[in-house]
Amino acid sequence: MDPEFDTDSESDLQSDSESDVMDSESNMQSDCDGPADPDTNILWLYGPAGAGKSAIMQTLASQLRDAGRLGGAFFFKCGHATRGNAKTLFATIAYQLALAVPWLRTSISRIVENDPSIVVRSIAIQIQTLISDPCRSHANENCDPIIILIDGLDECEGHEVQEEILYAIHHSSKHPIPLRFIVASRPEAHIREVFESPVYSGNYCSFNVEQSFDDVCKYLRDEFSRIHREHRTMTNISLPWPPPDVLEQLVENSSGHFIYASTIIKFIDDKNYRPTERLAVVQDPNNSASESAFDTLDQLYMTILSSAPRQSQLIPILRNSVNTEEPPFCARCDVPSEDKDNDEIFSHHASFVDFLNNPDRSGSLCVGILNNRISLARYLLQFVAGPLQRTNIYTLSNLIHFIVSLPPSGGVAELFPLIGSVNTDYIFDPFPYTFYREKYDDLASVISWLKKNPSAPADVIQLWEDYAFMLSINMPWFAESTASVKHNVSPSPELLRTLVSMGLLRYQLWELPTKLDLTWTDLMCSLRPQFNADARVLPVHQPQTALPWVTRDLALQLIRKMVKNHVDTNGGVNLSACREAVMLSNAEVFLHGIESAYSISQYWLGRDISYLVRLSPPCPVLYRELQSIPPSGIWLSEPSGYTLIHHVSKWLESFPNSTMELITFWQQAMPEHGCYHTSTPNADYEESHWRDCVGYYNDTIVKLHLPDSFKFIL
Numbered sequence: 001m002d003p004e005f006d007t008d009s010e011s012d013l014q015s016d017s018e019s020d021v022m023d024s025e026s027n028m029q030s031d032c033d034g035p036a037d038p039d040t041n042i043l044w045l046y047g048p049a050g051a052g053k054s055a056i057m058q059t060l061a062s063q064l065r066d067a068g069r070l071g072g073a074f075f076f077k078c079g080h081a082t083r084g085n086a087k088t089l090f091a092t093i094a095y096q097l098a099l100a101v102p103w104l105r106t107s108i109s110r111i112v113e114n115d116p117s118i119v120v121r122s123i124a125i126q127i128q129t130l131i132s133d134p135c136r137s138h139a140n141e142n143c144d145p146i147i148i149l150i151d152g153l154d155e156c157e158g159h160e161v162q163e164e165i166l167y168a169i170h171h172s173s174k175h176p177i178p179l180r181f182i183v184a185s186r187p188e189a190h191i192r193e194v195f196e197s198p199v200y201s202g203n204y205c206s207f208n209v210e211q212s213f214d215d216v217c218k219y220l221r222d223e224f225s226r227i228h229r230e231h232r233t234m235t236n237i238s239l240p241w242p243p244p245d246v247l248e249q250l251v252e253n254s255s256g257h258f259i260y261a262s263t264i265i266k267f268i269d270d271k272n273y274r275p276t277e278r279l280a281v282v283q284d285p286n287n288s289a290s291e292s293a294f295d296t297l298d299q300l301y302m303t304i305l306s307s308a309p310r311q312s313q314l315i316p317i318l319r320n321s322v323n324t325e326e327p328p329f330c331a332r333c334d335v336p337s338e339d340k341d342n343d344e345i346f347s348h349h350a351s352f353v354d355f356l357n358n359p360d361r362s363g364s365l366c367v368g369i370l371n372n373r374i375s376l377a378r379y380l381l382q383f384v385a386g387p388l389q390r391t392n393i394y395t396l397s398n399l400i401h402f403i404v405s406l407p408p409s410g411g412v413a414e415l416f417p418l419i420g421s422v423n424t425d426y427i428f429d430p431f432p433y434t435f436y437r438e439k440y441d442d443l444a445s446v447i448s449w450l451k452k453n454p455s456a457p458a459d460v461i462q463l464w465e466d467y468a469f470m471l472s473i474n475m476p477w478f479a480e481s482t483a484s485v486k487h488n489v490s491p492s493p494e495l496l497r498t499l500v501s502m503g504l505l506r507y508q509l510w511e512l513p514t515k516l517d518l519t520w521t522d523l524m525c526s527l528r529p530q531f532n533a534d535a536r537v538l539p540v541h542q543p544q545t546a547l548p549w550v551t552r553d554l555a556l557q558l559i560r561k562m563v564k565n566h567v568d569t570n571g572g573v574n575l576s577a578c579r580e581a582v583m584l585s586n587a588e589v590f591l592h593g594i595e596s597a598y599s600i601s602q603y604w605l606g607r608d609i610s611y612l613v614r615l616s617p618p619c620p621v622l623y624r625e626l627q628s629i630p631p632s633g634i635w636l637s638e639p640s641g642y643t644l645i646h647h648v649s650k651w652l653e654s655f656p657n658s659t660m661e662l663i664t665f666w667q668q669a670m671p672e673h674g675c676y677h678t679s680t681p682n683a684d685y686e687e688s689h690w691r692d693c694v695g696y697y698n699d700t701i702v703k704l705h706l707p708d709s710f711k712f713i714l
């Protein structure tokens with residue numbers, strides 16, 4: 001049995017950099033995560049790739065050996081014939097223990113002599129028989145514990161084996177033994193899980209090998225001055241070299257990790273080149289020669305990325321997380337997170353982003369190449385074709401910016417059907433857009449991008465033009481700027497209903513489905529009646545004749561809704577049965593509970609009904625429906641009662657044989673102790689407010705460049 005100890009790399013550490021490693025190590029003694037239990041036998045040293053864990057372990061090995069405290073050390077190395085797996089782990093450590101600790105020598109040798117097959121037995125049996133049992137007989141002796149180092153546990157073949165090693169170490173320490181284990185690894189999920197399991201909890205210490213900008217700076221300064229001293233071509237280069245700002249930039253590029261610093265030093269230190277030229281290459285990551293400058297680093301990245309279990313999802317996730325501009329979806333690609341409050345992906349190392357963006361360095365993994373960008377766009381578009389999930393999106397706007405940044409080419413054609421399938425809830429969702437204007441510009445940019453692609457289907461372009469038109473109804477005051485998208489929509493009763501809802505009643509676009517009980521598909525079809533076999537396209541001059549009937553139908557719809565709310569809530573008792581009130585009370589923080597939300601929503605319905613009735617033709621059906629509103633519902637929110645009385649009276653006056661019975665009936669139902677009894681209902685206010693709303697509607701028609709036949713004539 002040969003000791004599996006990496007003496008070569010160990011001797012590398014007897015260099016200038018050793019003091020830095022010692023710094024980290026002495027920090028380690030004072031900075032262990034969490035309370036250090038004096039009875040704990042296990043220390044877990046963890047940190048990302050290239051953080052310097054192995055360097056620390058090698059220095060520790062050297063110092064402990066000098067102090068006569070090293071029991072054994074095993075350095076795992078991925079893919080290595082003997083150091084890549086755990087078959088000989090504890091047999092090797094036992095051999096090292098027998099050599100290093102005189103009082104263990106005889107007992108360990110005797111065990112192996114009696115049963116040579118022990119060295120091929122299971123991990124648990126090896127540690128128990130070869131290490132734990134011999135040590136236990138000396139447990140009560142008053143000697144300093146012996147240290148065993150296991151480095152790169154994550155590089156040992158098989159997650160289960162890695163976990164088995166940890167459980168075996170823990171089990172071996174159940175009875176007091178004069179041994180301590182230091183295990184170093186990357187903080188991979190399965191390893192962390194073992195340490196966080198109930199078996200381990202409280203039975204280990206941990207130390208995070210975090211980034212250290214100061215250590216890296218010191219290392220770089222020392223190494224550059226050595227290179228300056230040793231390279232013959234440097235005699236004429238004045239000190240300090242490199243200048244402080246360059247050194248500072250390099251320290252920043254390192255993200256405080258040694259892997260970057262040691263990689264560039266090896267590159268610059270090449271005796272075949274001028275260090276100044278090599279430094280210039282390092283400073284420009286887009287320089288094609290930088291490929292070789294970061295060779296070691298890139299190999300590390302390649303190895304890590306190619307071992308990712310789900311390669312097909314890798315590129316979209318990487319592309320999303322390292323997008324140098326705004327990430328389309330805030331790097332949230334359904335990535336399971338250990339830390340629920342922080343599930344964003346971020347690059348541990350600044351150089352990783354350079355690597356992924358440079359095709360010479362990352363090859364097919366390069367996130368910048370068009371195919372990978374298209375596959376990310378496909379992935380995200382598929383996501384927004386599904387149900388609206390506000391918690392998972394950053395903004396649709398970022399996705400749109402990303403899509404329109406793709407150059408027009410045959411490759412993007414696969415995205416067109418997906419662009420046509422974006423869930424309309426995402427398109428019209430008011431959150432997190434603050435300004436409709438921005439949203440409109442986003443829609444316009446998609447339309448102009450589609451038009452630059454000759455193979456973009458006309459129906460997808462038209463659909464997005466319709467979205468833009470819908471949005472422009474919502475913001476007629478931006479009419480000039482919204483003219484960028486053409487909207488030769490067909491006039492239909494359904495379109496008139498939409499215009500009246502948004503122009504006269506001032507409904508927001510996103511509210512329409514709830515307020516009018518329709519789907520986005522119904523709404524979009526209203527713009528293109530030819531898609532809907534039942535819809536009638538109005539001759540251009542006819543909207544005006546159709547308009548009063550549209551307002552009547554809308555009034556009927558809202559009256560039925562008001563009555564239904566009354567019935568569903570059992571006359572205002574069971575308020576949670578009213579969907580609108582529940583939504584309103586959830587959305588509006590200034591409303592105090594569901595009572596005021598219900599009262600407000602019924603008030604708005606009453607007000608909307610009264611404005612619509614006023615603009616309807618004399619119609620017995622409408623009169624009958626008005627009678628069906630329970631008077632207590634009208635006076636539930638008092639202003640609504642006054643508003644209805646005012647406008648319905650005016651409407652009734654237009655009847656050939658006008659009758660005010662309904663009005664009298666409503667007046668008689670007025671509650672005696674309402675707050676409005678103290679003030680006189682203000683007819684002037686009602687009249688001027690209604691006229692303002694009609695005026696706003698008519699202005700909307702003008703601003704949208706629709707024919708005058710769409711307007712109300714008072």
Ligand SMILES: Nc1ncnc2c1ncn2[C@@H]1O[C@H](COP(=O)(O)OP(=O)(O)OP(=O)(O)O)[C@@H](O)[C@H]1O
Nearest residue numbers: 017020021048049050051052053054055258259262
């Ligand atoms: N204190 C230091 N001084 C000088 N060089 C260092 C120091 N720490 C680490 N390095 C160098 O940085 C590189 C990465 O270090 P190391 O291999 O120890 O990282 P690691 O955390 O073990 O990484 P991995 O998880 O990938 O094994 C090596 O080339 C090492 O020589």
